[in-house]
Amino acid sequence: MLLSPFFWANILFWPAVIYGGLCLFFYFFQDYFFFRPEMLPKNFEYRYPFPFTEHTFEMEDGGVINALQFKVPNSQGVVFYLKGNSRSLKGWGKFAKDFVSKGYDFFMIDYRGFGKSKGRRTESILLNDAQTVYKWLSKEYPEHQIIIYGRSLGSGIGARLASWNDPRMLILDSPYFSFYHQIRQYGWWLPLRYLLRYHLRSDQFIKKVTCPIYIIHGNKDRLISYAQGKRLHEISADRSTLITIEGGGHNNLPNFPEYHEHLYDILNEQEALVMYTK
Template sequence: MNNSRKMALVAGVAGFLWASAVSVMAAGQRRLLFNPTLIREVQSPRSAGHRTRAVVLRANDGTRLAGWLMTPREPGPHPAVLYFGGRSEEVSWVARDAGTLFPGMTVLAMNYRGYGDSRGIPGEEHMVEDGCMLFDWLCSRRNVDKTRIAVVGRSLGSGVAVQVAKERPASAMVLITPYDSILAIAQRRFRGVPVSFVLKHRFESVKYASLLKAPTYILRAASDDIVPHSHTDQLVSQLTSVRLDETIPDSDHMNIPYLPETQQRIARFLTSQFAPPVLEELAPSAA
């Protein structure tokens, strides 16, 4: 076989492999991006600091969404938190830990479509649409102060929280291991593949960052091989209302939300953001 034929053969094999990689990514991107967990992380979740009840709500298209509502025991109205989980996360643990994470706050933690007891198929468009519906549902609750609702997003959920905060008047935002965009992370991991051509669920938080006004708390893991800090840096550089940007000691991408240090810091931040403004006392006028 002469060199030209060898080169043509190599080029043909390379082209076939490249086309195969593109086809696999295009066909399987939902499985690559979403990893629905059906089994509850906590079998009988209950917050020590709240009244806890399982709730089932209907998305705008009728899809059944399931999760938990935690309500403070004291009379309201209360500030509220809407929580969005990570790629593989089932959110029953939030109901268990809400007393530490969100003291004195109403908390709504719903599983994404296809996760836990929620029906349907996960996807960016539906996640954001459902998130806006859940925000509106919280606003309609009699014992919720609709002027004090925060969105909290972990990892994949940070991209949902950002887009909900763009569409709804969130009063604060907490982003745990956030990224600039799933597109950028995918391009980093799949070099040589035209990711921008095939990726449907992009979660491009960085595109919306400059539009957000809610005071924002960024929490990074000390060791994170899922969302490198450089991707968080890109997002932070575009956000206009970052109040805190902290790295949690001895944390990684998986354990960060469960650590007492993380939970206490989030509780302090949200408590301070929800606190009513302190009016300075007027100095007595001279006689």
């Protein structure tokens, strides 16, 4: 006996409803999956063993960006560090020591919704906030003394920032080929091209970067695969150097002596400055 169309419609109805519900849930709540912020009260006092200045930037749309600036005597320049997707400056500020110890000032912001930073967060807002702060920083330092360092989530923001400006160099730490490419590994069953509100096309941004690029990636990274950093290098091979940390994962590269050795060499690489100033 042939089953009626009504029967098949009944069979397919609930799976379709459940799938549609999951798509809607992902679309409206994706920020909760991608960002794990630590929020801080406005009067929170940062404490570090080396001198720093706290800055507050008020954006045109009413958003607020909180930042920390660490300075050393006779610095060689400044590292603008764009952090990952978790915690706040309270925890990330400890990475300043990796750069001030090498003779560089260190500057870092909290994205909106993190720490003391406030306001609505979208991809374009993340990028525009970083650009606004970069323009302020470029008044404090000549661009050939500004190094952009993008870590994990911040790698896409850093690549876009470098494509808009002329920093001394761009350092990408554990970067993704694109945010879409990264999320597709886990959400392949969703129509991400229509649902994803953050794309961060590092693969497109990096093509427009003209300064020297250094890509640092652990070959045992289980969160953002080493293959993604390698692909970014391949599409920018004339300007980029791929540095592999053998056995390095996603969150432990500073535990490897090789990381610090390579970082020292990069920050003191005169050839990179020569390439930039030609």
